[in-house]
Amino acid sequence: MELAGKVIAVLEPRGGVSKSGNNWKVQEYVIETHDQYPRRMCFDVFGEDKIQQFNIQIGEELNVSFDIDAREWQGRWFNSIRAWKVERVNADNAQMPPVDAPFPPVNAAPAAPVDFAATDEKDDLPF
Template identity: 65%
Template sequence: MEFTGKIIAILPPRGGVSKTSGNEWKAQEYVIENHDQYPRKMCFDVFGTDKIEQFNIQMGEELTVSFDVDARQWNDRWFNSIRAWKIERVSAGDPMVSGSPVPPPAPSPMPEFISGDAKDDLPF
């Protein structure tokens, strides 16, 4: 799935040690807002120090986030996880981002009509 919009919040990083493997982990959450008539927000996370550094997400950036949705249970409650696996910067020339409307296509020239015999004319 994909979501395109502007980063409006960067939450504090979370980290810990895995109970099963004993390895350290780090995750960073971000909030992105789209540019629809009724804007929607989505909170997603990036898991792993290497991915956090690779994506290098900054406040105010226009991004397209590719993500997976998953749910997990903890203490008889269910929680959704929206994990980004690819981040793409939206180009500055994108009309959605810049706010400038897309110009309408240029009108095509009118075809020339050549008068012919009266029998070629339509009866109406």
């Protein structure tokens, strides 16, 4: 799955030692969409190497690819939203419509009006 938006919070990293004796580290981030009714999602990045690689900062525009999973603990269920790919979005490109957009950009020059009187053909419409 994928979500695009702006990073609005970077939480403190957490870490520890697993049962097998391996060190682990996870950091959570909150991203907010730019929809008419903005949505927020808290996702995490697992592993110190990935945290450093992504280097996510507050205010950045991102496309976040993530997996969703749920796990049970003591009769309760908890969701996990784990990012596996993070791409930065260029702020200039985020404002531009896609190439195949049905409407011209706002600053486009208006098209010249069509002069229907210039032809000598008779209008054969029944109304």
